[in-house]
Amino acid sequence: MNLRELARLLDLSQTTVSRALNGYPEVNEDTRQRVLQAVRMTGYRPNRAAQRLATGRTNSIGLVMPTGAGRDTDLHFAEFLSGLSEVAVGNDVQLVINPSRIEDEEATFRRLAAGGSVDAVYLSYIRRSDPRIALLKSLSLPFVVHGREIDGVLDYPLLDIDNAGAFADATRLLLQLGHRRFAFLNAADHLSFAIARHQGAAEALSAAGLALDPALVQNSPMTEEHGYRGMMRLLDQAEPPTAVLCSSVILSLGAVRAVNERGLRLGRELSLIAHDDVFPYLKAENFSTPLTTTRSSIRQAGIRIAERLIGEVAGIAADPQQEIWKADLIVRASTGPAPGSSRPKARAQAPT
Amino acid sequence: MNLRELARLLDLSQTTVSRALNGYPEVNEDTRQRVLQAVRMTGYRPNRAAQRLATGRTNSIGLVMPTGAGRDTDLHFAEFLSGLSEVAVGNDVQLVINPSRIEDEEATFRRLAAGGSVDAVYLSYIRRSDPRIALLKSLSLPFVVHGREIDGVLDYPLLDIDNAGAFADATRLLLQLGHRRFAFLNAADHLSFAIARHQGAAEALSAAGLALDPALVQNSPMTEEHGYRGMMRLLDQAEPPTAVLCSSVILSLGAVRAVNERGLRLGRELSLIAHDDVFPYLKAENFSTPLTTTRSSIRQAGIRIAERLIGEVAGIAADPQQEIWKADLIVRASTGPAPGSSRPKARAQAPT
DNA sequence: CGATCCACTCAAAGCGCTTTGGAAGACATC
């Protein structure tokens, strides 16, 4: 069943039927009802490809999803996607996943732009200085970046959290608790959010006349296993840290396992602050020792980015093109005074 | 840049250019090279919408992803998706995500089928008796089901694991270890895989003259928190179980937390077997007590289903339309002889 | 040397929709 048949059936022209369906005013309300009735009867649905060809709009937004060797599934991406799709469904927009190996990404974007398969794209896993952004700017394809570059000018539409601020806050909290020796279990060091978090921590430390010992910094994929191994390595140091920053609760999961295995107690011998992207299936507050976190829902970010992408397509650019969200610092039991620290000599010191 | 301009540029007809690009034999190799060269120079990409309209094929497969209130992101879905997309990228196929609330799913499928936006669809979260399958059969849209119905005839293309078999195996192992009191932390009870797992366990038990105490069965979303609460409830029973089956490692994560909190030891006072979908970021072997699992990679399932979907579109149906994978039973440290059990009186009995 | 065949190329007809540029009829205005 296509438009022509439907029109013939109704003894109307294609034009009128099309207009009736697309809500144009110049069609009699009675006629419109007749058309809608016929649509219901026949189960007619417009052919998407034809619509696209005729209008040039696709009603879909593209996700270029990184794949390839070593690219494990990313929990964070999935949660983000869930936010995106929530908005997409409400606006009758499809999400088109274009898995692409990192080295093919440029080609993929060019194909998307030139082939007109999507109205807009979303970009993430931003690197320190990311050529893909310049590419997208040159491509006349609306986009919103999740994250941002470290060095360049921020003259493109983006949504990011204040990673540096969050980890500076976390670091300052630990400094106040008397900690002096810090470690950082971070994400891969080519990712800009990992760099920003590192910088935030480093700046807060240097304000206190301290520095991050490179031996106490790990950059790795954010898996439980890497969290475990990283923490083990830290605890095996001659002079182990008393405070650990951690870029994900999934890393923390492993880190906590290592801590438990060593018979240490979080918030006592060792303090830990993790960044919490807010996963419904793994909550920082439910760790055996509830975790102090910097919290920002990655799902909310997905929702907001979808809204903005849809806006961009409709020609309504968000007013501040650069949107930076503060992360909340949520203090729970995994942080406590530094052992042996004289300053906030807490009641909770174990009577060793 | 479109086909016509490109053809004009090359002083060839659209036909010839199109054929050169699509690998038809009746075009001179020199000509083909000239065309390819021009494509490289101009950056020409065929318009997808036009291609679709002309060929009727979309080169994309649809995922109807459940969303809506209470539908949390599903780890398992994300990992599956990663497998799907790996194959998709290799075949130049797009994945089109159609988020849809459960009550709108029928409409969504009809729209996909009639609108021709995808060549094939994938269906999961199968329920005991699932009307969507009948719908898809009637829709002349190729599909592959991930999972299967409990009751109906299996006359549709599907891929599933032997859930009942896996949990029967797990149960028998625990029976051999002398366990008599079983619990089950399962997924939501409208999902067919949860039902099958329950049946598998129940059958193995009844073969031993035992039964699952309904008070020791939980059906819930598979989150850490539900695992924790479920296990707590089990341990608070007047007569707590000594063996626990668990439908996901993420549930186990919470369950293990509860066990630790109660000062119990896995493989000693309590044995646990979880189903492991093989997440790269959370491995059953890395739990503080490595978990005995029934293992089957959900990512591999994604890969296989993508292959089959692509095959269906190409007109090559998989030979056995119903593909059932056995899960491996991997014995690790979380299972041990039942406490107080006389049968396999183990060396490892705590000297209470 | 004309007939036959092959390799190569082309013009044109769709695919199913939207949208432009009217046109017909109804109604009001002068």
Next chain:
DNA sequence: GATGTCTTCCAAAGCGCTTTGAGTGGATCG
């Protein structure tokens, strides 16, 4: 009754591709 103005509808022209059916010219054959 002529003119103008809405309202409602239509015919036809694309959108950019694939594919059918029909040539070309040159090589091969009898």
